Amino acid sequence: MTQDVRDRVIAIIAEQAVLEPADVGPESTLEELGIDSLGVVEAVFAIEEAFDISVPFNANNPETGEFDISSVGAIVAAVERLIAEQRDRG
Amino acid sequence: MRRVAITGAGTVNALAQDVPGTLAAFRDGRCGIGPLDFRDVDRLAIRIGAQVRDWDAEAHFNRQELALFDRFTQFTLLAAREAIARSGLDFSGDAGDRAGVVLGTAAGGVNTWDENYRTVYEDGKNRVHPFVVPKLMNNAAASHVSMEFGLRGPGFTVATACASSNHAMGQAFHMIRAGMCDVVIAGGSEAMLCFGGIKAWEGLRVMSRDACRPFSANRNGMVQGEGAGVFVFEAYDHARARGADILAEIRGFAMTSDAADIVMPSRQGAARAMRGALADARLPVESVGYINAHGTGTAANDKTECAAVAEVFGHHADALMISSTKSMHGHLIGGTGAVELLACIMALRDGVIAPTIGYQEADPECALDVVPNEAREARVEVALSNAFAFGGFNAVLALSRV
Numbered sequence: 462m463t464q465d466v467r468d469r470v471i472a473i474i475a476e477q478a479v480l481e482p483a484d485v486g487p488e489s490t491l492e493e494l495g496i497d498s499l500g501v502v503e504a505v506f507a508i509e510e511a512f513d514i515s516v517p518f519n520a521n522n523p524e525t526g527e528f529d530i531s532s533v534g535a536i537v538a539a540v541e542r543l544i545a546e547q548r549d550r551g
Numbered sequence: 552m553r554r555v556a557i558t559g560a561g562t563v564n565a566l567a568q569d570v571p572g573t574l575a576a577f578r579d580g581r582c583g584i585g586p587l588d589f590r591d592v593d594r595l596a597i598r599i600g601a602q603v604r605d606w607d608a609e610a611h612f613n614r615q616e617l618a619l620f621d622r623f624t625q626f627t628l629l630a631a632r633e634a635i636a637r638s639g640l641d642f643s644g645d646a647g648d649r650a651g652v653v654l655g656t657a658a659g660g661v662n663t664w665d666e667n668y669r670t671v672y673e674d675g676k677n678r679v680h681p682f683v684v685p686k687l688m689n690n691a692a693a694s695h696v697s698m699e700f701g702l703r704g705p706g707f708t709v710a711t712a713c714a715s716s717n718h719a720m721g722q723a724f725h726m727i728r729a730g731m732c733d734v735v736i737a738g739g740s741e742a743m744l745c746f747g748g749i750k751a752w753e754g755l756r757v758m759s760r761d762a763c764r765p766f767s768a769n770r771n772g773m774v775q776g777e778g779a780g781v782f783v784f785e786a787y788d789h790a791r792a793r794g795a796d797i798l799a800e801i802r803g804f805a806m807t808s809d810a811a812d813i814v815m816p817s818r819q820g821a822a823r824a825m826r827g828a829l830a831d832a833r834l835p836v837e838s839v840g841y842i843n844a845h846g847t848g849t850a851a852n853d854k855t856e857c858a859a860v861a862e863v864f865g866h867h868a869d870a871l872m873i874s875s876t877k878s879m880h881g882h883l884i885g886g887t888g889a890v891e892l893l894a895c896i897m898a899l900r901d902g903v904i905a906p907t908i909g910y911q912e913a914d915p916e917c918a919l920d921v922v923p924n925e926a927r928e929a930r931v932e933v934a935l936s937n938a939f940a941f942g943g944f945n946a947v948l949a950l951s952r953v
Contacts, residue, residue, distance in 0.1 A: 498851075499814060502756050515596075520756040521772045521850040 466512070466544065467537045473507045474533055487534030494533075498523075501530065508536075514543045555727045556790040556797040556953070557896065559640070559783030561633025563626040564880045564890050565601035565776055569633055573890070574897050576879060577905035578926045583880050584763060584774050591746040597758045600744050601776030601881025619682050620695065621660035622742035626779035626886075627692035628699060631736055635700060638783040639795060640734060642701045651704035651732045652696045653723045654781070655715025655739030657885030658748070659708075660687030665747040696736055696781075704732050713845070714806075715739050715885035716780065717938035717946035720892065721804035723784045724948070733789045738889035740779030749775065755814070757849050763882075765846035765875035766853050766921045768912035773847040776881020780889025797953045799899045802933070803832025809943030816852055816939050821845075821859035824945035825935060829863075832933075832949040836864050839871055839949075840931035841898040843891045844921075845939045846875020846907065847882055854916040856937065861919075872929065874907040874922040888938040892948070895934040899952040902930050 468482070475482040478494040485494065491501055498520060505518045505528075516539075518528040528543075529535040562569065565583030566576035576583070583601040592598055608617060608625055620628070642650050663686045667679045685691060690708040697706045705726060709719040716739030723737030743749075752758055752775065759772035790797055805827025809820035829836060845856055853875075861868045876894045883890055894905040903926055910923035936948045 502754075505756070506754065518756055519759075519771055521759075521770065
């Protein structure tokens with residue numbers, strides 16, 4: 462499951478960055494990958510669709526919001542947590 | 552070139568369904584934002600807005616009219632009736648040939664689209680009302696104004712997202728200044744507070760779930776409103792000759808394009824528009840006492856707009872007042888500049904500056920006098936009204952006291 466989540470999140474981010482998944486590592490930041498604010502919003506949407514979850518992300522305060530997008534690894538961890546939380550709830 | 556006066560004003564918005572009520576709300580710093588009330592609101596993540604409450608369409612329009620008037624047209628017509636009554640103008644005889652109408656809307660009859668998509672997609676019906684097209688079209692409101700008042704000169708609708716009404720009013724100003732018309736009914740309206748309208752906006756993730764707090768460090772997005780603002784723009788000499796009460800004079804207008812990004816604002820584009828409006832008006836930057844900000848309450852707009860004001864006004868930026876009335880009436884998208892022009896008129900005519908309410912924490916990136924939370928008395932000679940749209944289209948009007 463964890464491997465699968467990581468790979469799928471990386472695939473979404475790689476597509477947004479127009480890179481190969483192999484070039485997207487857990488330490489990469491979205492800024493380094495060349496993803497702008499509109500790209501982040503589109504990636505969050507793709508993640509919600511892929512995992513059928515709701516991501517609490519507000520583009521006004523991306524750094525301070527509940528959804529940590531400081532690195533690819535942080536996003537993977539946040540998605541895993543949301544999947545667990547929203548599975549329990551549902 | 553001819554001078555241009557404003558001789559009538561009308562509005563419908565979440566604060567009030569007329570100008571006196573709206574100005575009273577501005578003075579009191581009242582908030583028109585609250586829980587949204589429409590079908591399927593429980594399926595939305597964003598559930599607040601500045602909705603027009605207790606809207607009694609049947610009190611204003613008959614059954615045949617209601618079949619043709621989307622909510623944005625209804626708001627427009629009521630505002631136009633107030634504005635034209637206030638101006639005392641009569642368009643009978645040849646006067647109608649010299650009068651036009653230019654209105655802004657970003658999306659026109661959104662409620663009509665929404666309701667009829669439901670009918671065919673959700674309810675599975677294969678038939679819709681025969682008037683869906685004339686009801687939803689973006690120019691419906693302007694057309695109905697021309698018909699109700701007999702305005703037979705130029706008429707059209709402008710769509711530049713959040714700058715629509717300012718572009719419309721700028722066009723009206725140019726048309727009178729150039730001698731094309733003696734009178735132009737100008738302004739704009741929007742009514743997209745419905746399930747489909749808000750669902751689309753949610754996607755951008757720029758909407759606040761709790762409040763509109765422009766320039767406040769803890770702001771977290773925009774809040775949508777609905778309604779209309781309509782004005783009578785009239786050749787100054789024409790207004791003077793008939794002894795009309797002039798609310799304010801339109802002195803200049805400028806529009807610029809960022810040519811950069813479809814959603815992110817640009818300091819340079821905003822600055823060029825403000826500078827351009829003052830150059831067009833032949834007024835020095837030091838003459839400006841008040842700016843009605845675009846002030847959406849998003850992180851991006853507010854810091855960009857403040858930086859643009861600092862760039863254009865230099866030291867004078869600390870002496871002028873700038874407020875965002877969106878904190879009270881919400882963001883009316885294509886109608887917003889029209890409702891906000893009322894705050895400029897109030898500043899010039901009544902010497903009362905509408906506040907930015909919801910202001911809680913100073914933001915060093917918005918370090919201007921934003922008239923926090925309480926209206927203020929001040930004599931203002933010149934006011935600017937800013938509108939900066941998605942798509943990078945900026946439109947700024949300069950007005951002066953009469």
